[in-house]
Structure formats: C-alpha cells, structure tokens
Amino acid sequence: MAPKGTYIMNANNIAIEVKGLGKRYRIGLKEERHENMASALVDFIKSPLKNYRQYRSLYDFSDISPEKMDEESDDVIWPLKNISFNVHEGEVVGVIGRNGAGKSTLLKILSKITPPTVGEVRLKGRISSLLEVGTGFHNELSGRENVYLNGTILGMRRREVDRKFDEIVEFSGVEKFLDTPVKRYSSGMRVRLAFAVSAHLEPEILIIDEVLAVGDADFQRKCLDKMQDVGQEGRTVLFVSHNMNAITRLCGRVILLEGGRVSMDGPAHDVVSHYMSSGAGLSPEKVWPDLATAPGDQAVRVVGVRVKSDDGQVRRWMDIHKPVALEMEYEVLEEGVELLTYYRIYNEEGVMICTTVDQNSGWYDRPRQPGRYVSRAWIPGNLLNEGLVYVTTVIKNRRTKARHASLREAIGFQLINTLDETNRQTGNSGSYGGVIRAVWPWEVEYLSDNEWRNAVV
C-alpha cells in the first residue's frame, strides 16, 4: 500500500526530543493510609517527622537521581528509567513492549497528563493525544453536542470544529442521528463518531494509544487508512499498540521498551521481528532444581512449570491448530493435603482469557501422598487466538483455600497461525481479532422464495 512515513534525518527538524526521562510513582500501602484525614491525623500524631517526609516526597525530587532508579524500595516504583530518543518531524514511530514496560507512562508524560520525575521533553508544535476515543462523551448530549465537546476537549477551537463538522459527520456515518442523545446510539455508532472527531484533529504531533482496537473491521480499516494519510501530511505520529500488523503497516521506525528503558530502536521490521522472535521475554519453561528455594511452602513446592506441544516439545511458539499442554511439576511434602491446582491464562494485553481448574483428573478431592506430581492441562487446538499467551499457575489448599504457591505469569508462549496459505486463498488476512479463535461449524441453507413462504404459513 502506501509508503511508510518517510523522513529526513536532520538535527534541525526534531519534533519530539526526550532526554533522560524518568517517572517515579509511590505505590499502594503507604499512600492508602492517608485516604482519610482521621487516619492521617492519627499517624501524624504518632510520627510527625515520618509523615511529613512522606507527604513532602510527593513533590520533592531533590533526592532523586537517575542512578538511584534501580534501587527499588518497597513503596517506590520507576515505570520509566532514563529514556532518551528523538523523533523527527513527519516521522511515524511505533512504541511496543510488554505490559509494564512503561509505554503508557511514556504516553502520559508526553501528553502532559502527568509530569516527569526527572529528565526533560521538548515538543515542537501543537500536540494532541488520543489515549482513548470519546473522552468526555456524555450520554445525555446529542451527537452534535458531543462532537463539539469532544473536539474542544482534544484541544480544538470551536471554530475549527465548525469548519470540519460536515467532514466529521460524514466520516462517522451517523448523519441521521446527530440530534439524538448518544445514549440511544449503538456502541459501534458511538465509537465511530468519537473516532471521527479524533481523526480530524490537525496537530503537528499526534500521540495515539490503541485506539484501533475499536469498531468493526471495516471501520478499523478506514481508521488505519486515515492514519496513514495523517503520516503523509508531514505530521509526527507516535503510535503505541499491541497490534504488530498495524505497527508494521503504519510505522517506519519502532521503539521497543523493556522494563522502563529503550531496549531497541530502529526500522519497524527489525524491531518487531526481534520482539516477536525473542518472545518478548517469554520463557516456555521454568525450573527450580533446589527444593529448599523452590516456590511454595512446607506442604507443597513447585519444581517446574512448562508448556509443551502435543509432540512433547518445550518451545516458545506453538501451533494454533494443535493442542498445547501446560504442565506444573511439584513436590508434595505433607501427608494428606488436598490440592486445588489451576492456571490463569492471559493474553498479551493482560486480559484474562480464562481460568482452568483441575476438576476432572480424579485427584481433585483425593488426599495426596508425599512425592512428586505433574498436573497437566490441555488447551485444545483452535481455541485461543494468535498472539502471546501468559500463564499464571496457582496451587491452593482445597479445604482452607490457603495458597501454597502462586507464580504470576510464570511461563509464556506464542501461538502462531502456521497455515497462512489457506487464509490467503479465502481472502482473509488471518487475524480476526478477539481473544478466542472461533473456528465453529457454519451452515448455509438455501431457502428458495417459495419454500420460505410455505415455512411461514
């Protein structure tokens, strides 16, 4: 199709300059204690100095230096650590990485939603960010009113919305319902209208997060095309997505984030294929040879977790059409425990696809003798969709429900569609979206006009 964002490397046309950017958050526990004033007050009386420091530390960054970023303390996390890169004018750059790699934090800083803790960003020109389509849409307002509201929220002037109004409405295809409250819209119409507004922004820099994960396939295609146009108009685009197809289609260059740092930065194909082949930090197997340090407690210890193909191979990629085995190997140390074993399965976006619990192996309510066991669950072929799959394994006590071991995203693998040829023959792209692969029986019946009438009468 169209060429990808072309750009000239030149020090004078840098649109986004990111230097030594870092972001620190305080997490959970310690902050929560201040959720209400009474408890803060009690704490304050108890230990004024500690509280004062804690309160100050929210704004005080004098003690922070990039060198300290690796010293993780219990209430501080650094989702971004010392990130630097430049983006030239007109460049379309993709940002990829696993969940927690710092992508959304980076976007939030660039779109001014949250300030950086260290470092600096220079942005040249007007900037708009789409972290979500339809921000500020209100159900009670009509489509027309929402276009104005959403447009101004995204930084347009009223006059600009006036000028583009017809174009926006035409793009969305909801002309007929413009004066109907949005609450009567179908979710598809809502999304189309919202995206139409976003697509007509004309900033010099556009920051986009996953907005393509909305709408039906036709509309997604329309959005992709519209965005390609955007790139060709010489606009700078920073595009974050889990959709590798969209990334390679739209972006000339890709930045891979890992653990809050830039781990690779280069031509889209190189980075994406590196990311895919490295399995993005996936490991199909984990083993703990030393029983004393293996995860678990005095009753049960897990010594290994792995994913196996139906022919018994442990590897990073699995054929989407074939069954896949999830295995956990564990040592029971206590006489007579009853175990509840289960796997939670997540996709690469962190969505939990399902939980599978051992209820039918026959060991479900059977007291166990000490010794080594393997619990194996089979994921049928053609059940999960293409992409990365992460598996969390849990062993609980069936009676007390107490947890013996829980290994968060212990293993991961990639499901690959190996039969691209047949898809090409049927004219499908191979990727259908969604978390499951719905290869279901279909039927078509030919009902002639007459028969149909007869059937009704």
Next chain:
Amino acid sequence: MNTSVDNTDITILRPPNRWEFIDFKELKDYRDLLWSMVWRSIKVLYAQTIMGLGWAILNPFIQIILFSVIFGKIAKLPTDGVPYVLFSTVAVIPWTYMSQAMTQSSQSLITGQMMLGKVYFPRLIFPITPVLAKLVDFAVSLLLLVTIMIYYQVAPNWNLIFLPYFVLLMVIIPTGVGMFLSAFAVRFRDVKHAMPFVISLLVYTAPIMYSASSIPADYRFWYSLNPVVAVIEGYRACLLGTTLEWAYIVPGTVVAIVLLFVGALYFRRMERVFVDVL
C-alpha cells in the same frame, strides 16, 4: 529553542517547580472548552426531568416557604421591619447558588477523574465549570426574586448600582473554596463527607434566616470574616434599600480574595500530582 528556526511553539515538559500561579494564557486558549463543559453540565443536570430549569426556581422557593413558616411565623425572628418572605428570598437565592456551586466544585476533580487521566487540558476548568454553570440557575431564580419584590411592591434605591459588586463576590467565594477543596479532595476524600456540615455551618453563621443586626456588637468583626455575610448583607442593601454595612462588606471581601488566591495557589501546587494520586 536551539532546534527551531521558525517560531513554532515549543513545549517543554520538566519535573514540576514549587509554586506557580494560574497560567491565564493557557486558560484563554482553552476558553472554548470551558464553554463546552459549562454547556454540558447545564444540559446534563436537567436532562430527563419534568421540571427542567423549573428546579432552579422550585429549590429556593421551597426553602423560602420553609424559612418563612418556621422562622417568620413560628419563631418570629426580627427582620428590621422587612416582610419575612422578602427578607429571606433576597438571602436564599444567592445562598442557593453559592452552596451548590461550592459543593459541586469541590467534587469536580473526583467526578472528572476518568477524564483527568485520559487527556490534558487546564485542570482549573474542572472547579470553574460548576461555578459558571450554576449561574444559569441563579439567573433563572432571579425571576422568583423579581416576582416576590413586585408582590411586596419594593422598589430598590440607589444602592442597586452596587449589585454587580456583590454578584462578583458571590462568584469569587465558591471559586476560591472550590479550587482549594477540589485539590484537597484528591488526597483526602473526607471533603465529600464534610461538605454538608460545612454548608450548614455557613447557613447558620450567615444572616440568611436572621438579621445581621441581631449579632452583638462585640462579635461583629469576627462575624464579618465569613465572606458569605458580606454577600447576603450586600444583596439586602442593594435590593431592599437597607444601609450598606461596610463593616461587614470590607472584611468579607478581603477574606474572599485571600481565599481565591490561596485556592488558586494550592490548586496549582497539587495539580501535577492529581493523576498520580487519584
């Protein structure tokens, strides 16, 4: 700046400084958004109601009747010779505005937190929106005021020219309080629970149901530090022709302006951590 040849705007994002005041230029750039938000909150407030804007009249009207029966007829509070209905109408109408604007403004960041994390615009728009949107209700409720004034056949005297001053003061108070409390509420959700109490405290410490002249002279200065007193006294003087009590109005104005500045500074100070703390 070393990278730019032309005059395109350069935005620099850095770790936040300490104290900053309101960025009026940015606020001006976003004025269209402010109007959209004000429009949204007006429209949404009365969506799917039978009475619609009629509530803006009904609300103070019921309160006036209540006050007139309880404090006028039963308790027979002195009103310096003014019919009680008239006396309380003039106070209840600006007070209804202030209390509603304050309550909504102080919750504005919490109710808007979804939007807060998704897109940037001057955060100040959140607490300011209800303060402006409620002015529409206020304007509508003036109809009630005019009707009652015509019924009692009161014509305002020259004091009326000061009315815009008190309208302004009436807007400044919830703006200052709203900015401060909305920022405070981000960290301490207590604000939501404390608000009804604060509001009723203000009702009793302002001359809404009773006359300010019943306050003992020794306490008048302390009493005047409540800026709501200045607004109510001002409205009475402007509309009913009672004397303008500058001893109430000046301290109240000073407090209101201090509130506005403190609110703005605190808001700006907290602004940068809103998203991280919410």
